[in-house]
Amino acid sequence: MGKHDETAPDLLKIGDAYTFGCGLKLSFTNIQAPDLDEKALKRAAKDEGMGGSMDSLNFFQVDAVVENVGSKKLKFDLHYQYHYARVGDPARQATGLELLDGALFDVVLHPGRRLAGYFVFASKKKWGDRVELDSMIYLDPSHTTLSSVWVGRLSSAVRSNAAPFTAAHGATVSQPVSMSAATVAAVQAEMRKRDEGKRIALENPRLALELGIGDPNRNVEFDDGGLIDINGVEAETLSRAFRLSADAASRIVGARARVGGVFSNVEEIVLYAELSPREEQLLRERAVVLPW
Structure with a gap:
């Protein structure tokens, strides 16, 4: 108990x-x-x-x-x-x-x-x-x-x-x-939040930082739908947040170190971490890349 x-x-x-x-x-x-x-x-x-x-x-x-x-x-x-x-x-x-x-x-x-x-x-x-x-x-x-x-x-x-x-x-x-309307609506709402968070991160990284977009430890009211900044988390969080294997998460962290500690975009992650198509899709759904 x-x-x-x-x-x-x-x-x-x-x-x-x-x-x-x-x-x-x-x-x-x-x-x-x-x-x-x-x-x-x-x-x-x-x-x-x-x-x-x-x-x-x-x-x-x-x-x-x-x-x-x-x-x-x-x-x-x-x-x-x-x-x-x-x-x-x-x-x-x-x-x-x-x-x-x-x-x-x-x-x-x-x-x-x-x-x-x-x-x-x-x-x-x-x-x-x-x-x-x-x-x-x-x-x-x-x-x-x-x-x-x-x-x-x-x-x-x-x-x-x-x-x-x-x-x-x-x-x-x-x-x-199939699934209940409530379940489908909730999932679609989270997807829309992630799309908006990605747009802000791409167009205005400073605003994204202030809103805590992609930061799993943030304490602000803006809801980004569960986005994760790839440059700001370690392997354990990557594995859990993206439903990736421990090996894939380790490859991402290793690739990030090889490029100087900061990825520029998702395409760079896919290339240097040698992600499979499934791993790439899991990553793209919730990933943002902020330049710090």
Whole structure:
């Protein structure tokens, strides 16, 4: 257990949000049928130990949004294995399936920033339609544990995609085609923020410096969508922020040293660090290059 555990009120409705005392705001925004390959879902369920016929399973996805509404940088761990869902009978537990790259884990959020992700579960069809989702978040380095219980309902849409999902207490949550509209909108908003931050960094580096664009330790209100200045961070931050391997991050740091400690542009990084096309794409999405 953490040193300073905090538990949210029981039975929070899916679709609502709860803000913990540390400034972390959590919401499970929707329940939906996952837009993923059914064979992959069944294979993952089998790998996780789900017995019996794979045709007797329901698969459902819960969308999550985490936001830092406080004034301090927060580092935390939120991963599917720290969530479990009960469907129908409280004694029966759904199984979390690790199918998705980029779910919420090993996260650093600066004030004003948010992150959307989703978790997929397998359950037996006969268990009923009530869902209780237990969540636990581990803050680092304080070792604080945050926990909450969220309640919603599944309809026949899990099997047929034909009907809407109904959240607890009668609130209706619309059925999206793939990821929920809230999740897509949140991701698109972050992309727009990064585009604006890159534009400022390119056109007015002095302003970018004052706004803290690309600085993971900044303490200003401007939200750059999670941009990172390649010239201002070390290998560990590069690996975490860009989802790069330790080897790729090390190559970038080594190349930066060879060119005198400061890259001039992203193209220079790609060339001297010998990045693969995938590594280049991961870098370009969140990278800025400031001349100091």
